[in-house]
Amino acid sequence: MVELTKEEKQKLMEVYRKLRVADVRDGMDWNMMHFMGSIYTDEIKPLFRTNFCGFAKTVQFVPTNRTIPTMDPESYTKFSNHWYGNVATYHWGKEIGEDDVLVLDASNTNVGIIGSNNGLEYKSQGCRGIITNGGARDTDELILNQVPIFSRYVSQTMVQGRVEYQAHNIPVNINGQLVRPNDIIVADGDGIVVVPLEKAWDVAKYATQEMEADKKSRRKLYDKMGMTVDASVAGY
Ligand SMILES: O=C([O-])CC(=O)C(=O)O
Numbered sequence: 001m002v003e004l005t006k007e008e009k010q011k012l013m014e015v016y017r018k019l020r021v022a023d024v025r026d027g028m029d030w031n032m033m034h035f036m037g038s039i040y041t042d043e044i045k046p047l048f049r050t051n052f053c054g055f056a057k058t059v060q061f062v063p064t065n066r067t068i069p070t071m072d073p074e075s076y077t078k079f080s081n082h083w084y085g086n087v088a089t090y091h092w093g094k095e096i097g098e099d100d101v102l103v104l105d106a107s108n109t110n111v112g113i114i115g116s117n118n119g120l121e122y123k124s125q126g127c128r129g130i131i132t133n134g135g136a137r138d139t140d141e142l143i144l145n146q147v148p149i150f151s152r153y154v155s156q157t158m159v160q161g162r163v164e165y166q167a168h169n170i171p172v173n174i175n176g177q178l179v180r181p182n183d184i185i186v187a188d189g190d191g192i193v194v195v196p197l198e199k200a201w202d203v204a205k206y207a208t209q210e211m212e213a214d215k216k217s218r219r220k221l222y223d224k225m226g227m228t229v230d231a232s233v234a235g236y
């Protein structure tokens with residue numbers, strides 16, 4: 001796992017915050033990574049239009065093969081607490097910090113692995129966004145609280161009796177794309193791009209080149225059409 005200093009991370013974020021997914025996609029192509037890194041919105045969708053970038057904090061859950069014995073509801077409360085505390089654990093959550101993006105490989109299970117409670121908690125710790133090939137639940141509240149999340153499913157279920165924590169800070173597979181701890185994640189309405197951390201500056205250089213050419217061109221069109229300058233062309 002490549003580690004960066006706080007200053008190096010801040011410098012990268014200053015550059016990446018300005019880039020659109022399309023620019024980063026171009027920057028990847030310029031570095032001969034045409035078939036790497038893209039995760040599309042037909043598979044992993046944002047709950048609402050949003051954009052973010054940050055460093056991947058990876059976690060993996062797997063489906064369970066444990067049988068659930070029949071029990072009365074009072075016993076189920078104990079069972080549920082035990083599962084949450086020992087099987088589908090969220091102990092890694094406290095490690096999430098500023099400029100992280102939580103990348104949760106839930107093994108494509110339709111389970112509500114992120115809800116409005118843990119989603120808001122990670123946001124409060126500085127988490128920029130969440131990406132999962134599993135499910136989100138409490139989605140009305142996730143939207144109300146503007147917790148930026150891209151997920152495969154809108155789910156209803158709890159994790160108890162369904163999935164188990166497997167590992168964190170390991171390479172994971174999201175829709176056929178490798179995401180390693182601290183790789184850069186860029187997400188917007190066009191989907192998600194994963195940039196290998198060791199290529200981050202090379203990708204940023206050509207992504208910025210393409211973005212600037214594009215914005216200068218759009219700015220001319222704004223002027224030609226008498227359109228009011230907005231954030232997407234300001235400064236060009
Ligand atoms: O409890 C969970 O793991 C998921 C959830 O619904 C929440 O955090 O609100």
Ligand SMILES: [Mg+2]
Nearest residue numbers: 115116117138
């Ligand atoms: Mg909940």
